[in-house]
Amino acid sequence: MSSVLPSPHTRWWALVVLGLTQLMVVLDGTIVAIALPAAQADLGIADGQRQWVVTAYAVTFSALLLLGGRIADYWGRKRTFMVGMVGFGAASAWGGLAQSGAELIAARGLQGVFAALLAPAALAMVAVLFPSGRDRNVAFAVFGIIAGTGAAFGFLLGGVLTQYADWRWCLLVNLFFVIAGLIGGKILLIESKAEGDTRYDILGTVxxxxxxxxxxxxxxxxxxxxxxxxxxxxxxxxxxxxxxxxxxxxxxxxxLLPLRVIRDRVRGGAFLLQAVVGVVMVGAMLYLTFHFQLVLGMSPLAAGFGNVAMTGVIMATAPVSTRLFTTFGPRAVLTAGPLLTAAGLFLLSGITAEGSYWSEVLPGLVVMGLGFSLIFVPLQNLALAGVDPHDAGVASALANASMHVGGSIAVAVFTALYTSSLTESLTQGAGKLPALAGAHGDVFFAAAWVMTLGAVTSFALIRGPKTGMLPPVDAVAAH
Structure with missing residues (x-):
């Protein structure tokens, strides 16, 4: 095997293809959230089943990500990527054409299965294409921004498609990403795989x-x-x-998961912070979309645009966040980021049925955007820094799995909290809209404390040089 990497020009075009893949995988965790009320009415989905349209994707994705990472390492990252693309497209088409709630939930679960192949293969190939230096930092910053803005972009795109087309297009739109990914992947991506022991851990997987x-x-x-x-x-x-x-x-x-991958203190802290981020990006933001539509009476499109403020702040401040990371190092930046995000969530926890988007929601989203910008820029890089080439795929999988496990558990726990709060308020004689607003506020309050815990975790575990130049991953042999 040779260790020859593609030309710099080709590498950056390959990053575009991999970035689009990451965007598709991340936005699919949220794009159906905006469409849920319409899909629920169309397919007759019960309130108790509603959360599983979101959770089914996250559960299968999280549960199989480590296996997906190992398949990418052993079978070949490009090959795994291409198979994942085809399967994801087929599952998306099935979901878009679903005729019942059970069928939609099953299709979402199948999407998660193939996303578990796609995501670690894509992230591992970024590590292969950009093994060290400034280019590596830039590439992972791009991936981090996509991870951070993809969820919010999913809300926006879901709103546009639900209002002007049909909720089904929130799934069918993936076919355009899949076609672009297959063509770009075939032309631009190189094959790579791990050397040495390539046996699968069946007991660990189960x-x-x-x-x-x-x-x-x-x-x-x-x-x-x-x-x-x-x-x-x-x-x-x-x-x-x-x-x-x-x-x-x-x-x-x-x-399946070599303990050496998580024993590193800094990397372990990064994985834990990924889980905390998932709690907010998947769990809490789902209830913000419900607040937009059920309490503020926004249309799906307006609800999608309601999240744009946070996305805009993340993108606008990303260059500044990169410089701060380089100047102050990962510990300071990844402590300040969660604290700012928690402050934004505490602001959101005060929402009322009488308040407006501009006075009660926007300020919190802006502060959260500032916090997330500090988190997303370095986090992907930190999670993969210094990983042995043999473990690049499984480390990439764990970085993704941490976020989606956090999100999956958050959706479940926040649903329990929301139901309890709503029932108590209605029992005490509160009106429906005030009770809904109060329940949503309780979810944001709980998420704020979780994010505060994330700041404590970062401060305790994450270390690194103030240059922000983290240990590189050795180039993986390509063939």
């Missing part, structure tokens, strides 16, 4: 998938009560299975 599924389902059942036997049973089973998974990873000679 235990981690069952563990995450049990935990997320258990949190979802908490909507009916934390003390219910099935809630306790699933959460207990999930925790036991996760313990078995971790124990096995330290024993087997071919682990």
């Amino acid at each position: 235990t981690v998938a069952l563990s995450l599924g049990a935990l997320i389902y258990g949190f979802a059942r908490a909507e009916h009560g934390w003390g219910e036997p099935d809630t306790i049973g699933f959460l207990t089973a999930g925790a036991i299975l996760m313990g078995i998974f971790v124990w096995w990873q330290g024993r087997t000679s071919h682990p």
